[in-house]
Amino acid sequence: MMAQDIENEPERIPPDNVPSTELEMATFVGIDNELAETGMGPPVGSAPMAAKTEFRIVAKRFFRHKAARAGLIVLALIILLAFSSIGFGPIPGWWKYDYTEFEPTLTDGGAPTLSIFPPAWGDHPFGQSNEGRDYFALTMRGLQQSLIIAFIVGIVSTIVGTVIGAVSGYFRGRIESVLMRFTDVMITIPLLAIAAVIAGQIGGSGIVGLGVLLGLVTWTSLARIVRGEFLSLREKEFVDAARSVGASSRRIIFRHILPNTVGVITVSATLAISGAILLETALSFLNFGVKSPDISLGLLLQQYRQAMDVRPYLFWWPGVFIVLISLSVNFIGDGLRDAFDPRQTRAKA
Amino acid sequence: MTVGNVFDPVFETVRSGEPILKVRGLGVDFSVDGSWVMASEDVEFDINPGEVLAVVGESGSGKSVSAMSILGLLPQNARVSGSATLLGRELIGVREPMLRAVRGKEIGLIFQEPMTALNPVLTVGFQINEMLLSHFDMTPDESRRRVIELMKLVDLPDPEKRFDLYPHQLSGGQRQRVMIAMALACDPVLLIADEPTTALDVTVQAEILDLLRDLHHRLDSAILLITHDMGVVADLADRVVVMQNGHIVETGPAQELFTYPQNAYTQDLLAAVPHLGSEIADAATPDGRDDRPTDWALEVVDLVLEYPGRGRVPPFRAVDGVSFKVPQGEILGLVGESGSGKSTIGRAVASLLPITDGSIKIAGRDIKGLSQRDLMPMRRKVAIVFQDPASSLNPRMTIGESIGEPLFLHEKLRKGALAGRVEKLLDSVRLRRDYRYRYPHELSGGQRQRVGIARALSLGPDLLVADEPTSALDVSVQAHVLELFKDLQEQYVFACLFISHDLAVVEILAKQIAVLHRGQLAEIGSRERILRDPQDPYTRRLLAAAPVPDPAEQAIRREGRRALLAAGADPDDDVATA
Numbered sequence: 002m003m004a005q006d007i008e009n010e011p012e013r014i015p016p017d018n019v020p021s022t023e024l025e026m027a028t029f030v031g032i033d034n035e036l037a038e039t040g041m042g043p044p045v046g047s048a049p050m051a052a053k054t055e056f057r058i059v060a061k062r063f064f065r066h067k068a069a070r071a072g073l074i075v076l077a078l079i080i081l082l083a084f085s086s087i088g089f090g091p092i093p094g095w096w097k098y099d100y101t102e103f104e105p106t107l108t109d110g111g112a113p114t115l116s117i118f119p120p121a122w123g124d125h126p127f128g129q130s131n132e133g134r135d136y137f138a139l140t141m142r143g144l145q146q147s148l149i150i151a152f153i154v155g156i157v158s159t160i161v162g163t164v165i166g167a168v169s170g171y172f173r174g175r176i177e178s179v180l181m182r183f184t185d186v187m188i189t190i191p192l193l194a195i196a197a198v199i200a201g202q203i204g205g206s207g208i209v210g211l212g213v214l215l216g217l218v219t220w221t222s223l224a225r226i227v228r229g230e231f232l233s234l235r236e237k238e239f240v241d242a243a244r245s246v247g248a249s250s251r252r253i254i255f256r257h258i259l260p261n262t263v264g265v266i267t268v269s270a271t272l273a274i275s276g277a278i279l280l281e282t283a284l285s286f287l288n289f290g291v292k293s294p295d296i297s298l299g300l301l302l303q304q305y306r307q308a309m310d311v312r313p314y315l316f317w318w319p320g321v322f323i324v325l326i327s328l329s330v331n332f333i334g335d336g337l338r339d340a341f342d343p344r345q346t347r348a349k350a
Numbered sequence: 351m352t353v354g355n356v357f358d359p360v361f362e363t364v365r366s367g368e369p370i371l372k373v374r375g376l377g378v379d380f381s382v383d384g385s386w387v388m389a390s391e392d393v394e395f396d397i398n399p400g401e402v403l404a405v406v407g408e409s410g411s412g413k414s415v416s417a418m419s420i421l422g423l424l425p426q427n428a429r430v431s432g433s434a435t436l437l438g439r440e441l442i443g444v445r446e447p448m449l450r451a452v453r454g455k456e457i458g459l460i461f462q463e464p465m466t467a468l469n470p471v472l473t474v475g476f477q478i479n480e481m482l483l484s485h486f487d488m489t490p491d492e493s494r495r496r497v498i499e500l501m502k503l504v505d506l507p508d509p510e511k512r513f514d515l516y517p518h519q520l521s522g523g524q525r526q527r528v529m530i531a532m533a534l535a536c537d538p539v540l541l542i543a544d545e546p547t548t549a550l551d552v553t554v555q556a557e558i559l560d561l562l563r564d565l566h567h568r569l570d571s572a573i574l575l576i577t578h579d580m581g582v583v584a585d586l587a588d589r590v591v592v593m594q595n596g597h598i599v600e601t602g603p604a605q606e607l608f609t610y611p612q613n614a615y616t617q618d619l620l621a622a623v624p625h626l627g628s629e630i631a632d633a634a635t636p637d638g639r640d641d642r643p644t645d646w647a648l649e650v651v652d653l654v655l656e657y658p659g660r661g662r663v664p665p666f667r668a669v670d671g672v673s674f675k676v677p678q679g680e681i682l683g684l685v686g687e688s689g690s691g692k693s694t695i696g697r698a699v700a701s702l703l704p705i706t707d708g709s710i711k712i713a714g715r716d717i718k719g720l721s722q723r724d725l726m727p728m729r730r731k732v733a734i735v736f737q738d739p740a741s742s743l744n745p746r747m748t749i750g751e752s753i754g755e756p757l758f759l760h761e762k763l764r765k766g767a768l769a770g771r772v773e774k775l776l777d778s779v780r781l782r783r784d785y786r787y788r789y790p791h792e793l794s795g796g797q798r799q800r801v802g803i804a805r806a807l808s809l810g811p812d813l814l815v816a817d818e819p820t821s822a823l824d825v826s827v828q829a830h831v832l833e834l835f836k837d838l839q840e841q842y843v844f845a846c847l848f849i850s851h852d853l854a855v856v857e858i859l860a861k862q863i864a865v866l867h868r869g870q871l872a873e874i875g876s877r878e879r880i881l882r883d884p885q886d887p888y889t890r891r892l893l894a895a896a897p898v899p900d901p902a903e904q905a906i907r908r909e910g911r912r913a914l915l916a917a918g919a920d921p922d923d924d925v926a927t928a
Contacts (some may be wrong), residue, residue, distance in 0.1 A: 043360070129567075140873070175737055178407075178675075204787060237741050237742075238736040238741045238742035239741060239742050239744040239745075239752075240739060241700075241702055241734075241736065241742075242699070242734070242743075242753065242802075242805065244702060245700045245701070245702055245729065245730055245732075245733070245734045246733075246755060246756040246759060246760070246805075246809075247725065247726050247729040247759055247760070248755065248759060252759075257747075259742075259743050260746035261745065261746055263746075274598050
């Protein structure tokens with residue numbers, strides 16, 4: 002009864018003034034936004050009352066969460082450092098060495114020159130690798146690659162998980178059975194094994210391919226969460242109200258129900274990113290992920306694990322960044338979860 | 351007095367004539383986002399032995415909060431000031447162990463929703479038993495005997511068998527009886543009943559009120575009754591405290607307060623309560639059958655609606671062979687208790703449920719088996735207003751978007767044209783135009799329901815299905831919404847299927863009334879005939895059970911109901927739903 006009416010409504014591009022809560026989801030919410038435009042448009046005649054939008058309430062609560070605030074700052078600094086130092090693509094960075102440059106002689110046996118007191122970078126702040134490469138540039142390159150993979154995984158798994166969860170939760174019946182059994186099968190396959198096998202075959206397509214691949218195997222938990230949300234939201238009267246005026250299933254899913262699940266989706270997406278960092282590290286460590294001569298944090302760990310005894314800094318620098326990224330992303334996820342939790346609106350002791 | 355006073359160490363104190371509970375200057379504040387918000391202030395009242403004191407007020411008046419503060423049952427962020435003394439002992443600000451000794455033992459508590467107040471994984475006998483064991487040193491045999499005694503006291507049939515049943519195996523009325531048995535387990539000197547009948551159907555409500563009155567006489571305990579329902583107050587209370595916005599506005603004996611309310615708010619409140627029988631009081635009884643033109647907005651013939659079964663569970667038949675017709679521009683009231691199938695019919699008429707058998711014709715066209723595409727033109731003709739305004743508006747859409755959605759989908763209106771129509775609709779439901787930029791959570795319940803009505807009227811429907819549109823609202827708000835509804839109906843002349851559990855509300859609006867009972871039509875006829883001369887025994891019981899906000903009249907009605915039940919109109923409603 003509901004399945005057949007995903008029909009020919011013209012696809013619309015989201016305008017710039019969609020509510021900001023939905024902006025991040027715009028990739029798959031970007032439908033039927035003209036209504037939003039009218040509602041949000043410039044006031045005609047009387048001045049609009051300052052509506053406290055959901056987004057502003059959530060942002061306010063998020064910034065009250067100290068750990069989340071710190072996590073956001075640390076993550077922003079790490080991203081800034083990674084991409085500005087050695088540059089990205091054609092854009093040059095401010096750091097003097099490139100990660101591909103070799104120096105025939107090691108300065109001071111390759112030890113780090115970074116000193117906290119007196120504060121100074123020195124020539125090779127993180128030291129030099131065995132082959133004489135600047136380890137700071139190398140770590141920054143690894144950081145870039147790991148971050149890119151993590152965000153691709155986060156986006157891909159969020160989109161796939163949301164769509165599968167939404168469709169199976171909304172339509173129920175056979176569609177739900179098929180999709181959820183498929184999800185069960187995906188869950189039973191050991192993630193590391195499947196990633197290792199396929200990553201070995203598509204290894205040539207680089208980090209983007211790896212990111213998409215990991216995204217395609219890690220969406221399962223989000224699909225289940227979104228399905229649960231849809232199961233409860235589809236029984237709400239506002240969904241009936243939309244159905245009673247003849248809204249299409251697609252409109253109900255994307256315009257009515259999905260915006261109400263932004264909370265759980267955002268939280269899951271954040272946590273998926275931190276999971277992806279760790280997964281990529283593990284794969285690269287096992288030599289299934291990013292392949293030399295390209296570099297990632299996991300690969301750095303793998304290459305220099307023997308140096309642990311003699312030159313431990315080659316192991317510690319990538320390690321520290323992995324811990325920092327996943328910790329700060331987890332804190333952000335925590336803060337978002339608290340901020341979206343409706344029980345928080347009541348009162349705080 | 352069958353219940354032993356052996357458990358009642360304070361029995362003598364009660365006899366001495368001092369007030370049981372003395373509340374002085376009680377105030378409650380909540381800390382919200384770092385600032386204190388007043389919930390109630392300067393609450394003062396006494397409860398004398400054997401007295402029923404009703405605290406009445408609308409939502410947000412602070413009535414429940416004040417009562418819960420006496421037992422220290424408020425959330426962490428509450429601050430209580432003032433004093434409440436139970437038999438001379440202070441209860442405010444004392445430590446938790448001391449309060450625990452009072453709770454259940456000296457003050458019994460009856461909650462609003464027995465389904466959520468009882469633990470679903472424990473048997474009811476165990477839960478009553480727990481009350482006894484936490485306050486007295488008893489052997490299992492003793493306490494079991496006492497539990498069964500209590501279950502007999504609250505008129506639970508077959509107490510030995512009921513002892514081992516789980517809450518879901520009992521009906522709503524029986525669950526509330528279990529709650530009352532728990533509250534009475536330790537012979538409390540005071541019973542606090544927080545909206546004890548709000549979640550129940552009227553016929554069950556009448557039985558529970560009878561039980562409370564009966565117990566109150568037999569046990570001579572005092573009752574603090576918290577309610578928003580003036581009919582319940584009129585039925586049970588000796589004295590009444592009226593609260594508004596956290597303050598007491600009026601106190602007095604029930605009879606006096608209902609007859610000569612002094613405070614303006616009390617007067618408004620009483621005037622807002624729909625009074626069963628007041629609309630038809632001066633209308634002449636229509637002479638027999640009226641011959642109408644056969645221009646029907648809605649024809650329902652032998653309608654059968656089923657909820658599909660899953661696996662081995664057979665399908666549930668919610669509506670079975672119901673037929674009625676609604677003429678153009680007229681309101682038909684569809685009345686029934688929970689589970690009677692009234693909402694199911696409403697949803698089927700709005701094409702939200704598939705029709706199992708029979709037919710629904712809207713303006714002459716059968717909607718059975720139409721595809722979504724063929725239904726589109728029908729959806730313009732039928733609109734629905736939902737019961738709960740909090741969940742019927744999408745919390746992520748502005749009011750303007752919600753109201754404009756039907757216009758957006760059907761008339762393809764955009765931007766300026768859409769905004770103009772939305773503002774006109776807001777005008778017609780008497781809301782300010784700039785409300786279209788707001789979100790539902792910024793509006794009050796009544797305002798939200800106006801938005802729901804505006805959305806339903808946006809396409810100018812021929813038929814409006816109103817599914818209990820006022821049952822989630824306070825009485826004074828309900829009165830305004832009903833008045834608005836009446837005006838709009840006269841202005842736009844749409845036919846309406848008005849679904850309600852409240853006969854008094856239906857009486858205000860409907861010309862015709864249909865009474866549903868367990869999925870079947872018990873009776874249908876003109877308003878005057880149904881209310882004055884009901885033929886079906888169920889209709890009679892329903893009419894007799896509805897309380898009216900007038901103590902004297904309610905006492906007469908109570909006697910009438912007793913006679914009716916005695917005459918053999920079987921009180922069969924308390925059947926377990928499992």
